[in-house]
Amino acid sequence: MRNYKITVGSRHASTVHKISHIKFKIMRLLFLSIISILLLNFCSAFQKQNPQILLVTGGHSFDTTEFFDFFMNLENYDIDTISQPVANEFLLTDEGQSYDAYIFYDMWKIIEEDHKKAYLDLTEKGKGLLFLHHSVVSYQNWDEFFNIIGGRYVAAETTTDTSRYSDYKHDLDLEIKILDTEHAVTNGLSNFTIHDEGYSNLELSANIHPLLGTDHPDCNSLLAWTNKYRNSDIVYLIFGHDKNAYVDEDFQKLIYNSLEWMGSRHASTIQLSK
Ligand SMILES: [Zn+2]
Numbered sequence: 001m002r003n004y005k006i007t008v009g010s011r012h013a014s015t016v017h018k019i020s021h022i023k024f025k026i027m028r029l030l031f032l033s034i035i036s037i038l039l040l041n042f043c044s045a046f047q048k049q050n051p052q053i054l055l056v057t058g059g060h061s062f063d064t065t066e067f068f069d070f071f072m073n074l075e076n077y078d079i080d081t082i083s084q085p086v087a088n089e090f091l092l093t094d095e096g097q098s099y100d101a102y103i104f105y106d107m108w109k110i111i112e113e114d115h116k117k118a119y120l121d122l123t124e125k126g127k128g129l130l131f132l133h134h135s136v137v138s139y140q141n142w143d144e145f146f147n148i149i150g151g152r153y154v155a156a157e158t159t160t161d162t163s164r165y166s167d168y169k170h171d172l173d174l175e176i177k178i179l180d181t182e183h184a185v186t187n188g189l190s191n192f193t194i195h196d197e198g199y200s201n202l203e204l205s206a207n208i209h210p211l212l213g214t215d216h217p218d219c220n221s222l223l224a225w226t227n228k229y230r231n232s233d234i235v236y237l238i239f240g241h242d243k244n245a246y247v248d249e250d251f252q253k254l255i256y257n258s259l260e261w262m263g264s265r266h267a268s269t270i271q272l273s274k
Contacts, residue, residue, distance in 0.1 A: 051100040058084030059107040066243035091118035101128035104135040126231030128262025133240035150208035150227035184261040192250040197241035
Protein backbone atom coordinates (compact mmCIF):
# COMPACT_ATOMS: atom_id res chain seq x y z
CA MET A 1 0.00 0.00 0.00
CA ARG A 2 2.74 2.32 0.94
CA ASN A 3 4.42 1.66 -2.39
CA TYR A 4 1.11 2.19 -4.28
CA LYS A 5 0.58 5.54 -2.60
CA ILE A 6 4.06 6.51 -3.48
CA THR A 7 3.47 5.47 -7.10
CA VAL A 8 0.25 7.56 -7.39
CA GLY A 9 1.99 10.46 -5.77
CA SER A 10 4.92 10.34 -8.16
CA ARG A 11 2.63 10.08 -11.24
CA HIS A 12 0.75 13.17 -10.08
CA ALA A 13 3.98 15.04 -9.53
CA SER A 14 5.20 14.06 -12.99
CA THR A 15 2.00 15.45 -14.67
CA VAL A 16 2.29 18.72 -12.77
CA HIS A 17 5.91 18.93 -13.77
CA LYS A 18 5.02 18.39 -17.48
CA ILE A 19 2.34 21.14 -17.41
CA SER A 20 4.78 23.53 -15.72
CA HIS A 21 7.36 22.73 -18.37
CA ILE A 22 4.92 23.48 -21.24
CA LYS A 23 3.86 26.70 -19.52
CA PHE A 24 7.51 27.69 -19.20
CA LYS A 25 8.09 26.96 -22.92
CA ILE A 26 5.07 29.10 -23.92
CA MET A 27 6.17 31.94 -21.65
CA ARG A 28 9.69 31.76 -23.04
CA LEU A 29 8.34 31.84 -26.61
CA LEU A 30 6.16 34.83 -25.79
CA PHE A 31 9.04 36.60 -24.10
CA LEU A 32 11.37 35.99 -27.07
CA SER A 33 8.68 37.17 -29.52
CA ILE A 34 8.16 40.40 -27.59
CA ILE A 35 11.93 41.00 -27.41
CA SER A 36 12.26 40.35 -31.17
CA ILE A 37 9.47 42.81 -31.99
CA LEU A 38 10.99 45.44 -29.70
CA LEU A 39 14.44 44.93 -31.27
CA LEU A 40 13.04 45.21 -34.80
CA ASN A 41 11.25 48.46 -33.96
CA PHE A 42 14.35 49.80 -32.24
CA CYS A 43 16.55 49.00 -35.27
CA SER A 44 14.12 50.43 -37.85
CA ALA A 45 13.85 53.66 -35.83
CA PHE A 46 17.60 54.15 -36.23
CA GLN A 47 17.86 52.82 -39.79
CA LYS A 48 18.99 55.59 -42.11
CA GLN A 49 16.32 56.54 -44.60
CA ASN A 50 17.09 58.50 -47.74
CA PRO A 51 15.95 62.12 -47.63
CA GLN A 52 12.72 62.65 -49.56
CA ILE A 53 12.91 65.31 -52.26
CA LEU A 54 10.11 66.84 -54.33
CA LEU A 55 11.21 68.01 -57.79
CA VAL A 56 8.87 70.57 -59.35
CA THR A 57 8.82 71.24 -63.10
CA GLY A 58 6.44 72.91 -65.53
CA GLY A 59 5.91 76.11 -67.50
CA HIS A 60 9.02 75.78 -69.67
CA SER A 61 10.24 73.09 -72.05
CA PHE A 62 13.47 71.23 -71.28
CA ASP A 63 15.51 68.18 -72.33
CA THR A 64 13.40 65.80 -70.29
CA THR A 65 15.38 62.59 -70.97
CA GLU A 66 18.74 63.92 -69.81
CA PHE A 67 17.14 65.94 -67.01
CA PHE A 68 15.30 63.02 -65.45
CA ASP A 69 18.25 60.68 -66.14
CA PHE A 70 20.29 62.73 -63.74
CA PHE A 71 17.73 63.73 -61.14
CA MET A 72 15.91 60.40 -60.84
CA ASN A 73 19.24 58.67 -60.24
CA LEU A 74 20.58 60.99 -57.55
CA GLU A 75 22.42 58.69 -55.15
CA ASN A 76 21.19 58.61 -51.56
CA TYR A 77 18.07 60.65 -52.29
CA ASP A 78 14.50 59.60 -53.06
CA ILE A 79 12.99 61.91 -55.66
CA ASP A 80 9.33 62.45 -56.45
CA THR A 81 8.48 64.66 -59.41
CA ILE A 82 5.44 66.81 -60.07
CA SER A 83 4.59 69.43 -62.67
CA GLN A 84 2.65 72.69 -62.51
CA PRO A 85 -0.15 73.57 -62.08
CA VAL A 86 -0.74 70.41 -60.02
CA ALA A 87 2.43 71.04 -58.00
CA ASN A 88 1.11 74.13 -56.24
CA GLU A 89 -2.15 72.29 -55.43
CA PHE A 90 -0.08 69.40 -54.02
CA LEU A 91 1.83 71.79 -51.76
CA LEU A 92 -1.47 72.54 -50.02
CA THR A 93 -1.67 68.96 -48.76
CA ASP A 94 0.04 67.39 -45.73
CA GLU A 95 1.93 65.06 -48.08
CA GLY A 96 3.06 67.98 -50.21
CA GLN A 97 4.45 69.70 -47.12
CA SER A 98 6.16 66.56 -45.81
CA TYR A 99 9.31 66.40 -48.00
CA ASP A 100 12.72 67.09 -46.55
CA ALA A 101 13.71 69.40 -49.39
CA TYR A 102 12.32 70.80 -52.66
CA ILE A 103 13.92 71.47 -56.03
CA PHE A 104 12.11 74.03 -58.18
CA TYR A 105 12.75 73.85 -61.90
CA ASP A 106 9.39 75.34 -62.85
CA MET A 107 8.62 78.71 -64.41
CA TRP A 108 5.16 79.67 -63.34
CA LYS A 109 3.35 83.00 -63.35
CA ILE A 110 0.12 82.67 -61.43
CA ILE A 111 0.00 81.99 -57.72
CA GLU A 112 -3.16 81.99 -55.59
CA GLU A 113 -3.25 83.27 -52.01
CA ASP A 114 -3.52 79.77 -50.50
CA HIS A 115 -0.56 78.63 -52.62
CA LYS A 116 1.49 81.56 -51.32
CA LYS A 117 0.71 80.40 -47.80
CA ALA A 118 1.87 76.88 -48.72
CA TYR A 119 5.27 78.25 -49.79
CA LEU A 120 5.52 80.32 -46.60
CA ASP A 121 4.59 77.25 -44.55
CA LEU A 122 7.53 75.38 -46.12
CA THR A 123 9.88 78.14 -44.98
CA GLU A 124 8.31 78.14 -41.52
CA LYS A 125 9.04 74.41 -41.31
CA GLY A 126 12.65 75.04 -42.39
CA LYS A 127 12.50 72.93 -45.56
CA GLY A 128 15.51 73.16 -47.86
CA LEU A 129 14.65 74.95 -51.11
CA LEU A 130 16.84 74.67 -54.20
CA PHE A 131 15.83 76.92 -57.09
CA LEU A 132 17.27 76.27 -60.54
CA HIS A 133 17.62 78.36 -63.68
CA HIS A 134 14.23 79.64 -64.94
CA SER A 135 12.55 79.34 -61.53
CA VAL A 136 13.90 82.88 -60.95
CA VAL A 137 11.39 84.02 -63.61
CA SER A 138 8.40 82.74 -61.59
CA TYR A 139 5.86 84.90 -59.71
CA GLN A 140 7.42 88.25 -60.62
CA ASN A 141 4.58 90.17 -59.00
CA TRP A 142 4.80 88.35 -55.66
CA ASP A 143 7.42 90.27 -53.68
CA GLU A 144 7.69 87.62 -50.99
CA PHE A 145 8.84 85.12 -53.62
CA PHE A 146 11.64 87.57 -54.46
CA ASN A 147 12.55 87.58 -50.76
CA ILE A 148 12.51 83.76 -50.64
CA ILE A 149 14.60 83.02 -53.73
CA GLY A 150 16.72 86.15 -53.33
CA GLY A 151 16.41 87.44 -56.90
CA ARG A 152 14.03 88.19 -59.74
CA TYR A 153 14.04 88.10 -63.52
CA VAL A 154 12.17 91.27 -64.45
CA ALA A 155 10.11 90.82 -67.62
CA ALA A 156 8.49 93.56 -69.67
CA GLU A 157 4.99 92.89 -68.31
CA THR A 158 6.16 93.51 -64.73
CA THR A 159 7.14 97.17 -65.05
CA THR A 160 7.33 100.07 -67.52
CA ASP A 161 10.81 100.93 -66.21
CA THR A 162 12.90 99.57 -69.06
CA SER A 163 16.14 99.96 -67.07
CA ARG A 164 14.94 97.11 -64.83
CA TYR A 165 14.34 94.64 -67.64
CA SER A 166 16.29 91.42 -67.41
CA ASP A 167 17.49 89.59 -70.52
CA TYR A 168 18.71 86.14 -71.57
CA LYS A 169 21.14 84.67 -74.07
CA HIS A 170 21.52 81.04 -75.05
CA ASP A 171 24.65 78.97 -75.63
CA LEU A 172 27.22 80.94 -73.71
CA ASP A 173 30.53 79.49 -72.57
CA LEU A 174 30.55 80.88 -69.07
CA GLU A 175 33.82 81.00 -67.14
CA ILE A 176 32.79 80.59 -63.54
CA LYS A 177 34.71 81.92 -60.55
CA ILE A 178 34.15 80.51 -57.10
CA LEU A 179 33.41 83.56 -54.94
CA ASP A 180 33.20 81.64 -51.67
CA THR A 181 35.63 78.74 -51.63
CA GLU A 182 34.84 77.91 -47.99
CA HIS A 183 31.13 77.26 -48.49
CA ALA A 184 29.68 73.73 -48.43
CA VAL A 185 27.87 74.33 -51.76
CA THR A 186 31.18 75.02 -53.55
CA ASN A 187 33.03 72.23 -51.74
CA GLY A 188 35.31 70.28 -54.10
CA LEU A 189 34.83 72.73 -56.97
CA SER A 190 37.46 74.83 -58.72
CA ASN A 191 36.82 77.61 -61.22
CA PHE A 192 35.13 75.99 -64.21
CA THR A 193 33.55 76.63 -67.62
CA ILE A 194 29.99 75.63 -68.45
CA HIS A 195 27.99 75.86 -71.68
CA ASP A 196 24.63 77.28 -70.69
CA GLU A 197 22.14 80.10 -71.00
CA GLY A 198 22.89 83.35 -69.20
CA TYR A 199 20.53 85.86 -67.62
CA SER A 200 21.52 89.49 -67.29
CA ASN A 201 20.30 92.38 -65.14
CA LEU A 202 18.61 90.18 -62.55
CA GLU A 203 17.21 92.10 -59.60
CA LEU A 204 18.99 90.86 -56.47
CA SER A 205 18.07 90.90 -52.80
CA ALA A 206 20.54 92.62 -50.45
CA ASN A 207 20.44 89.58 -48.13
CA ILE A 208 21.87 86.91 -50.43
CA HIS A 209 25.28 85.33 -49.94
CA PRO A 210 27.32 85.18 -53.22
CA LEU A 211 28.74 81.80 -54.28
CA LEU A 212 29.63 81.95 -57.99
CA GLY A 213 30.37 84.76 -60.44
CA THR A 214 31.44 85.46 -64.01
CA ASP A 215 32.86 88.32 -66.08
CA HIS A 216 30.89 87.32 -69.19
CA PRO A 217 29.32 90.48 -70.70
CA ASP A 218 26.02 88.76 -71.55
CA CYS A 219 25.41 87.37 -68.10
CA ASN A 220 24.77 88.56 -64.58
CA SER A 221 28.05 88.84 -62.66
CA LEU A 222 26.44 86.84 -59.84
CA LEU A 223 25.22 83.38 -60.88
CA ALA A 224 24.61 81.46 -57.69
CA TRP A 225 23.88 82.37 -54.11
CA THR A 226 22.44 81.18 -50.83
CA ASN A 227 19.66 82.84 -48.92
CA LYS A 228 17.95 82.47 -45.57
CA TYR A 229 14.20 83.00 -45.35
CA ARG A 230 12.46 82.31 -42.03
CA ASN A 231 13.81 78.85 -41.09
CA SER A 232 14.77 77.71 -44.59
CA ASP A 233 18.20 77.43 -46.16
CA ILE A 234 17.86 78.33 -49.82
CA VAL A 235 20.14 77.98 -52.86
CA TYR A 236 19.73 79.51 -56.30
CA LEU A 237 21.79 78.26 -59.27
CA ILE A 238 21.40 80.05 -62.59
CA PHE A 239 22.47 76.92 -64.49
CA GLY A 240 20.28 74.32 -66.16
CA HIS A 241 18.82 75.50 -69.46
CA ASP A 242 19.38 72.21 -71.27
CA LYS A 243 21.22 68.89 -71.41
CA ASN A 244 24.61 70.62 -71.72
CA ALA A 245 24.18 71.60 -68.08
CA TYR A 246 22.56 68.39 -66.80
CA VAL A 247 25.55 66.28 -67.89
CA ASP A 248 28.11 68.81 -66.63
CA GLU A 249 29.96 67.38 -63.64
CA ASP A 250 30.30 70.78 -61.96
CA PHE A 251 26.54 71.35 -62.26
CA GLN A 252 25.89 67.90 -60.81
CA LYS A 253 28.31 68.54 -57.96
CA LEU A 254 26.55 71.81 -57.16
CA ILE A 255 23.21 70.00 -56.94
CA TYR A 256 24.58 67.36 -54.54
CA ASN A 257 26.38 69.96 -52.43
CA SER A 258 23.25 72.12 -52.26
CA LEU A 259 21.09 69.23 -51.07
CA GLU A 260 23.70 68.30 -48.50
CA TRP A 261 24.04 71.86 -47.26
CA MET A 262 20.32 72.41 -46.99
CA GLY A 263 20.38 69.77 -44.31
CA SER A 264 17.86 67.39 -45.81
CA ARG A 265 19.63 64.47 -44.14
CA HIS A 266 19.36 66.13 -40.79
CA ALA A 267 15.66 66.89 -41.36
CA SER A 268 15.08 63.24 -42.25
CA THR A 269 16.63 62.04 -39.00
CA ILE A 270 14.48 64.44 -37.01
CA GLN A 271 11.35 63.15 -38.73
CA LEU A 272 12.20 59.55 -37.87
CA SER A 273 12.82 60.19 -34.22
CA LYS A 274 9.36 61.79 -33.70
ZN1 LIG B 1 16.55 78.60 -70.12
